[in-house]
Structures are given as structure tokens and as C-alpha cells.
Amino acid sequence: DGGITQSPKYLFRKEGQNVTLSCEQNLNHDAMYWYRQDPGQGLRLIYYSQIVNDFQKGDIAEGYSVSREKKESFPLTVTSAQKNPTAFYLCASSITIGGGEQFFGPGTRLTVL
Amino acid sequence: RKEVEQDPGPFNVPEGATVAFNCTYSNSASQSFFWYRQDCRKEPKLLMSVYSSGNEDGRFTAQLNRASQYISLLIRDSKLSDSATYLCVVTDRETSYDKVIFGPGTSLSVIP
Secondary structure (H helix, E strand, O other), rough: OOOOOOOEEEEEOOOOEEEEEEEEOOOOOOOEEEEEEEEOEEEEEEEEEEEEEEEEEEOEEEEEOOOEEEEEEEOOOOOOOOOOEEEEEEEEEOOOOOOOEEEEEOEEEEEEO | OOEEEEEOOEEEEEEOOEEEEEEEEEOOOOEEEEEEEEEEOOOOOEEHHHEEOOEEEOOOEEEEEEEOOOOEEEOOOHHHHHHHEEEEEEEEEEEEEEEEEEEEEEEEEOOO
16 A cells, blocks of 8 residues: 555653654655644644755754655654654655645654653 | 634534634735645545635535635535544745645534
């Protein structure tokens, strides 16, 4: 089945530790995105990638980093510089950047203790 | 003014009721419009695209009013399974890509 996966579903980390969230898609989509969702708020764009080996900052990129070495994979690292990292993180992909429907992974709920 | 605004609700309606959500957007040049549905603690999923002429999919009807810069979603004969948060999504043309903007969502609870 084609789709987009994220792991882990729940993640707990101590303050000051970096953590990497996984995102994989087998939809052959060029574009991938990372969003953050806080309770009662909409999705906010952290980073996006139009194509392999290219990525751009979104609206709230500070304290985060990404890589796009393979078309299928777009991992997100939450660094210790991110002041309020506890949130629901969603990865998405689309055929092209901004093009039509975005397909979302199930999300990773990160809690920093 | 926020780029995309929605009434957060919650909307609590009885089964069988008709409910309508509105969404306003600030950029008159916005190009594409969508409604997504997000169940509690789950990922958003596309409900329907919104076309200039309006479109219908079963019990769901979406309308676009470019002059007033709003889109609407009408749900007829509400079911318990319609309980979710409905996200309005707008795309704007940036210099090199289409920027996708999500609204904060409107929460719907359908009550037996």
C-alpha cells in the first residue's frame, strides 16, 4: 500500500537533547513538508522540500533542521535550541510543491520533560 | 489580520441537522482552496477541493466567494461520524512555489 509513515508515534525526551523524527513516503512525491500543531491551533510549517537535496525554511524553522538525501525520506531533527518543542509533528507529501492534495503521516507526539 | 481565519466553534449539533462553516482568507490572489478533516489526535485528510462554481459530494457542499474572500462548507443530515475538526486550506502563489496555508480549524460535535 502506498502511503506516508512516521515513527515513532510517541516520543519522550529530556530537555536539552536533540531528537530526530522519521518520515518516509512511497508515493513517489517530489514535495515533502513538516508541520507542527499545538492544541487549538492550526498547522504551522517548519520546513519543506521541493525535490531531493533541496529544502527551505517555513514559518517556524528556528530550532529545527532537516535533510532530504533520498526522495522517500525527510527526517526532522528537533534541536535543544527549540524553546518549546512539545507538540504534535506532522509530515506530509504532495506530487509537487503546493500542488493539490497533501497526504499526511499519522504524526509523532513529542513530549519534552 | 491572519491569513486564514475560521470560527473555532465548537459547533454542537444534533444528528440530522444541517451545519455550515465559513472561512475567510486575506490574500485576494489566493489560488486554490480545500477543506480537510482532522479527527481527534489523528492526521488531517482531504475532504474536498473547492471550485469556483461550487461543488457537492454527497452530503457535503463547498462554495467559494472570491469577491468577499470566503469559502464555506455545508454538511446536511449530520452523522455522528462527522464529528471532527474541519480545516480550511488556501494556497497562495509565492515567487517560486505555491504556499499552503492551514486555518486553525472548526470543531464539530454531532450529538445523538
